[in-house]
Amino acid sequence: MINKVLVICIGNICRSPMAVALLRHHAPHLQVESAGLRACVGEDMDSLTAQVLADNQVPRPAHAACQLTDEQVRWADLILVMDQRQLRSITDTAPHTRGKTFLIGKWRDDFEIDDPYRRPIAAFQRTYTELTRCIEGWLPYLSSEDRQR
Template sequence: MFNKILVVCVGNICRSPTGERVLQKLLPEKHIASAGIAAEKSGLVGKSADNMATELAAENDVDLTGHQAQQLTSSLCAQYDLILVMEKGHMEALTSIAPEARGKTMLFGQWIGQQDIPDPFRQSREAFEHAYQLIEKSAEAWAKKL
């Protein structure tokens, strides 16, 4: 079964840490982590979650403290049973990093109409709220499936 889940976005400071912690809250018996496709290139490795993401998560009883962004690698992918990406385009980016992981990679928004969850980075609070709502709805749908 899917006991180890990796949530992936671009920088690993907004969407994927939020998705990771929302899923962790819904599925406490599972091992859930997150990573970024371009965390290294963006100079974000080791950084904490975005302030707005942290604030919104806290308002929804989700704690992002202690998060540290990490780069997605093929060895990291190998450690997980299921990899959830935020956008359809992330599938290709992930496949170029870890082609062998393609078969266990799905959209985070798979069960809400295969919806992409747009990146709110450096955008308005409304953009973060929209992303958060999609993440929460998607995580709830995944929790039912798993």
């Protein structure tokens, strides 16, 4: 069963913190963390990420951007990435992750989430909508034991 989910993007300030908030909101039984491949270490989530979460009444998690570590990779039952490039980067660097690393858009025809960084709020709203749809695709596979019975 999947209990621990790690969400990866590049800077760990836009897409992955938004995905963490959505996963925690829709699947509170999961432990969900995030990291970046080239993280803006120590930074809070982008202010537009926080605004879009607030506009949609999704609780904002505490956040400080962090660089992806081997420890996080070992901790996770499932690793979700935003695009094919990130998927290749992780699975090439750590081949043992191939069976647990997937596009967040896997159940939406391998949909990739564009980075809204330094773009207007409309890009962040689009990211929110896309992440919501992608996460909805994962929910049947992330159900708690009680829900599966």
